Amino acid sequence: MLKRGKTLMLPAWLSRYIDVRHAVRRRTSLAFPLSLAGLAGLVALFVAIPVVYIFVRAAGADLDDWQRLLQARIWKLLGNTLLLVAAVTGGTLLIGVSMAWLTERTDLPGRKILRWMFAMPLAIPAYIGGIVHLALLRPRGGLLPQMLENLFGQPVLTPSPLGFFGAAFILTLFTFPYVYLLSGAAFRSQHASLEESARMLGYNAWQAVFFVTLPALRPGLLAGALLVALDILGEYGTVALLRYETFSSAIFVQLSGRYDRSAAAVLSGVLVTLAMIILWTELRVQGQARFTQMDSSWRPAPLAALGRWRYLMLIVALGVVFTSLLVPVGVLLAWSVQSFLDPQTLQEVFRTGSRGFGSFAWNSLWTSTLAALVAVTLSLPVALFSVRHSGWISRFIARFCQVGYAIPGVVIALSLVLLVNRAVPILYATPFVVVIAYVLRHMPQAVRASEAALNQLSPALEEAARISGLTAFQAFRHVTLPLILPGLLAGGALVFLTSLKELPATLLLRPAGFDTLAVRVWVWAADGFYVQAAPAALFLVLASALPLFFLLRREQIFK
Amino acid sequence: MNQSRMISLLFLLIFALAACTPSAPATPSAAAMPITGATAEVVPSATVKLSAPASIEAASNPAATSAAQAPVRGKLVIYSGRSEPLLRPVIDAFKAQNPKVEILLKAGSNSEVANALIEEKANPQADLFITTEMFTVQSLAQQDIFQPYRPAGADLLPAEFIGPNNSWVGLTRRARVIIYNTDRVAKADLPKSIFDLTDPKWKGKIAAAGSTNGSMQAQIAAMRQLLGAKETEKWLVGLLDNKVTFFGGHTDVRKAVGTGEFALGLVNHYYYHLQLAEGSKVGVIYPDQGEGQVGLITNATGAAVVKGAPNAAAARAFIDFLISPEGQKLFAGQNYEYPLLPGVTLRAGVQPLDAFRLVKVDVVKAAQETDATFDLIEKVGLP
Numbered sequence: 001m002l003k004r005g006k007t008l009m010l011p012a013w014l015s016r017y018i019d020v021r022h023a024v025r026r027r028t029s030l031a032f033p034l035s036l037a038g039l040a041g042l043v044a045l046f047v048a049i050p051v052v053y054i055f056v057r058a059a060g061a062d063l064d065d066w067q068r069l070l071q072a073r074i075w076k077l078l079g080n081t082l083l084l085v086a087a088v089t090g091g092t093l094l095i096g097v098s099m100a101w102l103t104e105r106t107d108l109p110g111r112k113i114l115r116w117m118f119a120m121p122l123a124i125p126a127y128i129g130g131i132v133h134l135a136l137l138r139p140r141g142g143l144l145p146q147m148l149e150n151l152f153g154q155p156v157l158t159p160s161p162l163g164f165f166g167a168a169f170i171l172t173l174f175t176f177p178y179v180y181l182l183s184g185a186a187f188r189s190q191h192a193s194l195e196e197s198a199r200m201l202g203y204n205a206w207q208a209v210f211f212v213t214l215p216a217l218r219p220g221l222l223a224g225a226l227l228v229a230l231d232i233l234g235e236y237g238t239v240a241l242l243r244y245e246t247f248s249s250a251i252f253v254q255l256s257g258r259y260d261r262s263a264a265a266v267l268s269g270v271l272v273t274l275a276m277i278i279l280w281t282e283l284r285v286q287g288q289a290r291f292t293q294m295d296s297s298w299r300p301a302p303l304a305a306l307g308r309w310r311y312l313m314l315i316v317a318l319g320v321v322f323t324s325l326l327v328p329v330g331v332l333l334a335w336s337v338q339s340f341l342d343p344q345t346l347q348e349v350f351r352t353g354s355r356g357f358g359s360f361a362w363n364s365l366w367t368s369t370l371a372a373l374v375a376v377t378l379s380l381p382v383a384l385f386s387v388r389h390s391g392w393i394s395r396f397i398a399r400f401c402q403v404g405y406a407i408p409g410v411v412i413a414l415s416l417v418l419l420v421n422r423a424v425p426i427l428y429a430t431p432f433v434v435v436i437a438y439v440l441r442h443m444p445q446a447v448r449a450s451e452a453a454l455n456q457l458s459p460a461l462e463e464a465a466r467i468s469g470l471t472a473f474q475a476f477r478h479v480t481l482p483l484i485l486p487g488l489l490a491g492g493a494l495v496f497l498t499s500l501k502e503l504p505a506t507l508l509l510r511p512a513g514f515d516t517l518a519v520r521v522w523v524w525a526a527d528g529f530y531v532q533a534a535p536a537a538l539f540l541v542l543a544s545a546l547p548l549f550f551l552l553r554r555e556q557i558f559k
Numbered sequence: 560m561n562q563s564r565m566i567s568l569l570f571l572l573i574f575a576l577a578a579c580t581p582s583a584p585a586t587p588s589a590a591a592m593p594i595t596g597a598t599a600e601v602v603p604s605a606t607v608k609l610s611a612p613a614s615i616e617a618a619s620n621p622a623a624t625s626a627a628q629a630p631v632r633g634k635l636v637i638y639s640g641r642s643e644p645l646l647r648p649v650i651d652a653f654k655a656q657n658p659k660v661e662i663l664l665k666a667g668s669n670s671e672v673a674n675a676l677i678e679e680k681a682n683p684q685a686d687l688f689i690t691t692e693m694f695t696v697q698s699l700a701q702q703d704i705f706q707p708y709r710p711a712g713a714d715l716l717p718a719e720f721i722g723p724n725n726s727w728v729g730l731t732r733r734a735r736v737i738i739y740n741t742d743r744v745a746k747a748d749l750p751k752s753i754f755d756l757t758d759p760k761w762k763g764k765i766a767a768a769g770s771t772n773g774s775m776q777a778q779i780a781a782m783r784q785l786l787g788a789k790e791t792e793k794w795l796v797g798l799l800d801n802k803v804t805f806f807g808g809h810t811d812v813r814k815a816v817g818t819g820e821f822a823l824g825l826v827n828h829y830y831y832h833l834q835l836a837e838g839s840k841v842g843v844i845y846p847d848q849g850e851g852q853v854g855l856i857t858n859a860t861g862a863a864v865v866k867g868a869p870n871a872a873a874a875r876a877f878i879d880f881l882i883s884p885e886g887q888k889l890f891a892g893q894n895y896e897y898p899l900l901p902g903v904t905l906r907a908g909v910q911p912l913d914a915f916r917l918v919k920v921d922v923v924k925a926a927q928e929t930d931a932t933f934d935l936i937e938k939v940g941l942p
Contacts, residue, residue: 068934068937138820139820141819240807252771261678425682428679428682428684429679511684512663513636513662513665527642527810528810529644
């Protein structure tokens, strides 16, 4: 079935030249718009609930709450947050773009393997990377400072991973792959004639890169930068670990402070508003990015010869791989071995019952799998409606389902705690609330993947099926679904991957005794039991690496 | 290639990171501030307990006479403000005695867990609440979150560690002390008071737990009651001006002082012993013992049975165990805490509290002033 799908699917590059939307608009009367629209609307409603609820709560908060919050440190925290967002976005652009240029446009040795190495840090949650780097570099207490002290007999000043610079450094290390992948694909897709024309008009090679190649990548890069910005905005764990205060920590302080959740709702409302502005910008930019594609005479740009810079550049690239991938994985491996060698720790890690390793791993796997299934299923009506019946309503619904991107985990959790306990108490304190949180948070991934899959499938196939006498549902079931299945699987893999690592919502929503791998790692590491936390962290990284591998294989540059 | 598809992929992947951002870490909040002694307001209510109508439920339940009952069974859901490692020894021991009970623990910061209990008032999930200090449990008791229970062993405990109307039971005591790194601080330079921590000579050299930590909140509440809001605010601002580094929990504080990253740390006394046991060069100061100084601030951990608890019998049996000689020995022996049950010996090396002048705080009043304490914390901007 999959094989048949492959031969029928339009190649990605070709689909760009066929105005699918236009072709579809004529067929609006053919399908099941009303029931489909209804279903899609229901999904959007479901997604909307937590956001709307947070805003209602925020609006309903006492004037006192608002005043107190406005007087307090909010402005400073907001400044801190924006500074970090700016720094990390800049850092990821610098590293991501330069590494992408090296692997896609130069004759750097080993670039095939390096591509994988640059993408794989995505399997490592930033807070796990932060834990490892902190254990290594912590001033005076870290392994490196201690080693140097033993070597030289006196304390040696080493760079600290703490505070603003530390947080920016760690977050850049574990976020840059987004920009790397995006700009890698963009570099690849650029037409050779672009730089050639620049050279003919008198630019040297460097000038061509800086004044022609990079500006042409701008829409894609901006989209990547905004993704990173959204991510950092909701970031809590890493910054908490590295002692840099951001806006999200204000929400947490409110949650662990007085017995009043209106204030937390107010802060959440403000944070979500901010995130929505970024998301809106991203959606606009993403729309524009479509118009930067190459024409039909496309051929790849030639590789630049690095010459004597070759090995220097290789060292720089390996340095990035070393700090963002080899060090975290290596240290986790070493700690895991250490925990296996110590019988007491081993017993601690692998106890049986609700606190055993097996139970965390199982909880992680089944909740993430269920979330992936539900999210992809729910995304189908939305994607069908928006792709096959394009119009302002369907586009609005599809856009609205992206709102999960703008809601940090802690806000979703807060909203669900308040909401589920009042509306569906029977669901409260069950693992299903955790699954609902995953679905809400990761719905955008599923919707985008389903839309992408449908966009590559010509509506002519469904049309033919309908003409041959199938009902709309039958046509979908027997023609469309089998053909878009690989795309849906990719969406599911993404939801699975990201749910696996979800921490804040899981921490707040899990019923007593229900721990996932991410929760366990965090609880152990928060108390400084790194060796105990390592096997769970390593398993988490490996379990994330698998779907990531599958997803990357689908992309051109990894084939 | 397919740039827009790659954009989608990345968007999707963003969550790989986003998901890793724990927004609400389970703070290891093991400590609490010590309050000593409840004042007159507490004691009378504590003495009233047996006759109080509030204890109907306890009275009607045979669990009140703990030790000899049949083994409990079912699920026991514990919400705890104490971090898991500090509860693990007693949970394991209780489980060994009652193999048919399945213990499910949700640990977080005191107020995080307290917020959950308030949220769940109409739909209770937890059986038992364990806290690191008495203000939170008393404050919840005032909001009618608990059902009264007076364990048989309660008569042996000092009366000030039983909540009004038997709403909660004290478990162990702890003192707020200063831990120091012996490599970084000379004996002669040691601070003698918590007010010395605002001395500019310690600028940037002190670690403490932040505003989300129950023990720190309780210390501030106690100081507010003792010295008034103004003085407390001055002290807090002094700490902030002195560039004190505030962590989420005390484990980080003790480790940072243990490695010498900081010279001084403000912690509960047992964190000093835990760090010493790891082989660090640390010492401890029981502050404010001099003439005219406020005295040592202490507090107590507590436990209470949640109203409407699905398995109240198990919760009661667990409380019985916690205040039994065996449970108290575990707290004292494994965690270096001060047992409340007279006659249980301290772990070697722990300085007896009798040797110190202790601060007296009114628990009920402190619990009533919770909001004012949080206002103060927010006003000064304690991280």
